[in-house]
Amino acid sequence: MQGMGPGMGRPGIILLREGTDTSQGKPQLVSNINACCAVADAVKSTLGPRGMDKLVFDGRKVTISNDGATIMKLLEIAHPAAKTLVDISMSQDAEVGDGTTSVVLLAAEMLKQIKGFIEEGVHPQLVIRSMRQASALAVQRVKEIAVPFEGDKGREMLLKCAGTALNSKLISRHQDLFAPMVVDAVSGLKSDLSDLNLIGVKKVPGGEVRQSFLVRGVAFKKTFSYAGFEQMTKKFVNPKILLLNVELELKSEKENAEVRITDPDQYQSIVDAEWNVIYEKLDKCIACGANIVLSKLPIGDLATQYFADKGLFCAGRVEVGDIVRVMKATGAQIQTSVNGLDDGILGKCGHFEEKQVGDERFNLFTECPSEETATIVLRGGSEQFIEESHRSIHDAIMVVKRSLKSRSVVAGGGAVEMEVSKFLREESMKIEGKGQLVMQAFAKALEIVPRQLADNAGFDATDILNSLRKKHFHGDNGQWYGVDIETGGICDTFESNVWEPSINKVNSLAAAGEAACVILSIDETVRNPKSEQPGAGGGGGPPMGGGGGGGGGGMSGMMGNAMDIANNGQRSGRLGKGVKYMKGRGGG
DSSP states (O other): OTTOOTTTTOOOOOOSOTTOEEEESHHHHHHHHHHHHHHHHHHGGGOSTTOOOEEEEOSSOEEEEOOHHHHHHHHOOOOTTTHHHHHHHHHHHHHTSSOHHHHHHHHHHHHHHHHHHHHTTOOHHHHHHHHHHHHHHHHHHHHHHOEEOOTTHHHHHHHHHHHHHHHTSTTGGGHHHHHHHHHHHHHTOOSOTTOGGGEEEEEEEBSOGGGOEEESEEEEEOOOOOTTGGGSOOEEESOEEEEEOOOBSOOOOOTTOOOOOSSHHHHHHHHHHHHHHHHHHHHHHHHTTOSEEEESSOBOHHHHHHHHHTTOEEEOSOOHHHHHHHHHHHOOOEESOSTTOOGGGOEEOSEEEEEEETTEEEEEEESOSOTTOEEEEEEESSHHHHHHHHHHHHHHHHHHHHHHHHOEEEETTTHHHHHHHHHHHHHHTTOOSHHHHHHHHHHHHTTHHHHHHHHHHTSOHHHHHHHHHHHHHHOTTOTTEEEOTTTSSEEETTTTTOEEEHHHHHHHHHHHHHHHHHHHTOOEEEEOOOOOOTTOSSSOSOOSTTOOOSOSOHHHHHHHHHHHHHHHTOOOSOOOTTOOOOOOTTOO
16 A cells, blocks of 8 residues: 555554453452452351351252351352452361351451552552561461460360350350360360361251250161161160171173073073072171171162071161261271171171161161261251251361360450451551551451451440450450450450460461452453354364265264164165165164
């Protein structure tokens, strides 16, 4: 073209697929912060003993819960940056079990306090550096003020930690029942505290919640039973237990099996051989001296009746988790064959009984040689209530486990957050420059916990926070003062037995600070459009072999059409000489 300069008409460089959405710079960062604050607003009303519950309906199932991790998981948050808060909530649930709502609130409040600096042009890396410094100081302060416990006071401490974890749950009114239950179950894990699979939780709908009980051993629901089950012995003292991964039932032959015989009498010998195989297996189980036979695989009606006649108890299709707990509790070894069974592979327990619990029957193994296993049987009126009870028990179990590991506690009720906030304000005065303001913003963000506790209880958060600040800054022994949920004032929450494991607060502060830094380090978000589905369009490629018409989606489509025609009997076109349509026996 004439008149076009050397720089004119140069095509633009396109790096990303058409339709890709990119957002960057300060507006993008502020948008991410706002999204995180919106997520926190959705769960903040669930915090504390007076927190409200959320009802989440996903189209199939109704869930009623005030557990932060459960709600975050069910919300299915789509915003890519806000998903970071879901991740820290999940990690807090896996690591500590409690404090899942607190960690989300802390991270969002930190971002909210920092947002003003970002809008005014402070570089995010400067903010991140100061945030990490403040987070490290906060964790250090919690470790300094934590109160260790040893010896006789250990059980009392654990009971109070479990009670605090249950305070904010649906079953808080029954913590006098569940707290000792949880402590007894976790305290039994002497060799390996991390193996919480040794603590089973079984749910039985119906009845009252206070009918829940702890089995010091193993309990599992009666499995699918065949004819002859009612004739079996249902109670044993000092029984021997055989655990199998073997199927004890007659198996029907395959449809395509073929047996050729020359004499009708030979057929009876084949049938007799099948029966002899199963009877030989059953006799070997009895000969080893076992009184109870459990198997992961089915135990059929023939075996059930045979064992009943011999005075044994058997159960097939037992869940893997229950079999493993029985193995750990009784010392039995799971066998994959019935050959070579001896007394050494059998387990032992003091007492076995089949017991009616509500509408279900449970098999109970108690007085086991290994006292590490325990089973909590939960009762309740509705399915939603039992599910929430299960989540509450899980949180309490995790808290007690972490308390046993860390062997130190701190006071709850916002006391720790206020003490750390005061400490950070004092430390910030030793710093020069913008980092001082960032650390003070971090300190102010920690006040969200006592403020939200007061708000959720219906009290005046401003008055309570002012009282707490005054007590922590001027009181000689004010470090454990937090929100008094009962009266609407402040109290020494350590004296009020509101205790939490120190690792809970350490993990919350570290995770929240790290999540805030991750959000602040993002300066651009790129959303790629969904790639086109391969072969989605009709008539993908050139016609093959001169034949026929487009819409097949390539060779796989042609093969699929050919199989459909063969199976459905739709025939078209002419066959070559000597070729016939045939339909196999396995077809159709």
